[in-house]
Amino acid sequence: MMNALLESHNVSKVYPSGPIRVTAVRDVSLSIAEGEAVGLMGPSGSGKTTLLKLLGLLSRATRGSVFVRGEEVGGSEHRRARLRNQFFGYVHQDFAIIENETVERNVLIPLEYARPRPAWRECRSRTQMVLDQVGIGWARKRNPSKLSMGERQRVAIARALVNNPVVVLADEPTAALDGVTAEEVMTLILSIKDRGASVLIATHDDRVARRCDRIVRIVDGSLVTGGDSPQGRAVLTPVGANRRAVGVSFPGDGTFRVDLADGCALVVPFTWARRLGQATTEQQVNVRIVGDGRILSWPEVGEDIDVLALLEGDKKEAM
Numbered sequence: 001m002m003n004a005l006l007e008s009h010n011v012s013k014v015y016p017s018g019p020i021r022v023t024a025v026r027d028v029s030l031s032i033a034e035g036e037a038v039g040l041m042g043p044s045g046s047g048k049t050t051l052l053k054l055l056g057l058l059s060r061a062t063r064g065s066v067f068v069r070g071e072e073v074g075g076s077e078h079r080r081a082r083l084r085n086q087f088f089g090y091v092h093q094d095f096a097i098i099e100n101e102t103v104e105r106n107v108l109i110p111l112e113y114a115r116p117r118p119a120w121r122e123c124r125s126r127t128q129m130v131l132d133q134v135g136i137g138w139a140r141k142r143n144p145s146k147l148s149m150g151e152r153q154r155v156a157i158a159r160a161l162v163n164n165p166v167v168v169l170a171d172e173p174t175a176a177l178d179g180v181t182a183e184e185v186m187t188l189i190l191s192i193k194d195r196g197a198s199v200l201i202a203t204h205d206d207r208v209a210r211r212c213d214r215i216v217r218i219v220d221g222s223l224v225t226g227g228d229s230p231q232g233r234a235v236l237t238p239v240g241a242n243r244r245a246v247g248v249s250f251p252g253d254g255t256f257r258v259d260l261a262d263g264c265a266l267v268v269p270f271t272w273a274r275r276l277g278q279a280t281t282e283q284q285v286n287v288r289i290v291g292d293g294r295i296l297s298w299p300e301v302g303e304d305i306d307v308l309a310l311l312e313g314d315k316k317e318a319m
Helices: 048-055 077-087 103-107 120-133 149-161 179-195 307-311
Strands: 004-017 020-033 037-041 063-068 088-091 167-171 198-203 214-219 222-224 235-237 245-249 255-260 265-269 288-290 295-298 303-306
Touching: 004 048, 004 198, 020 048, 020 063, 020 198, 020 222, 037 048, 048 167, 048 198, 077 088, 088 149, 103 120, 103 149, 120 149, 149 167, 149 179, 167 179, 179 198
Parallel strands: 037 198, 037 214, 088 167, 167 198
Antiparallel strands: 004 020, 004 063, 214 222, 235 265, 245 255, 255 265, 288 295, 295 303
16 A cells, blocks of 8 residues: 555544533544545545544644644644645535625635635636636626535635645535536545545545545444455444344445444444445345344344454354
């Protein structure tokens, strides 16, 4: 694997919510290599956006560390701000466009914070160049409110690329787009790999994720390696005492979810059952609970999995 441009080591983010502390991201370790596109998949509320903000230095981790080119970022706000402006490009889920400014003014915002700041003529030249690259050079003086959703997304992408970032972080960049426009937008974002830059894309869309070099999955704030990786593990959240399975569901992200009697949930990649091969649907997997709730049955492949063994990490029984 090539050198890592961006890494997190056991990063967690905890938000206070009255008397309760909500863990949005839990002990995430992730490495993104030079020229690599990584798809971050997970259902709504799984922690995708929070993880992007932590990696992009838009938010501070409660625990853990972020490394840029092998060096820990640390707590200095000056250093964090410098890296945000020089190292990253951001494509926000809601585009984050300033409606009362022109397209040009929206795109050149990162250049205004660059150090050293380019001359005004260079700022305008780079803005026009990147708008041409994303196919909307004609809209430079337009108001964003006059543009279509796809054109507004291109404005957001142009702004992310104008400062020649080393890593682009894109949060659901195709969520509001039709299929054809989504393909075009993904091609634009992935084009930065040609110059050795990297991309991390948060998405719930399999079509988007499949265009990446690698897919990682996040469920309830924890990374789960599943169908797109040779290794798999079960994730239990939160920790509970009553380990009796009471239900099985299929969220459609390459895992199945076992609901336990105490309200906990066990998330298991399909690939944990080696004999399942390429099974990726409920119809193919057809997991069901038998006996006292300790056993999951896989009738198509003639295999049973002991829930208690999974929770205790006894892979000899589980696999």
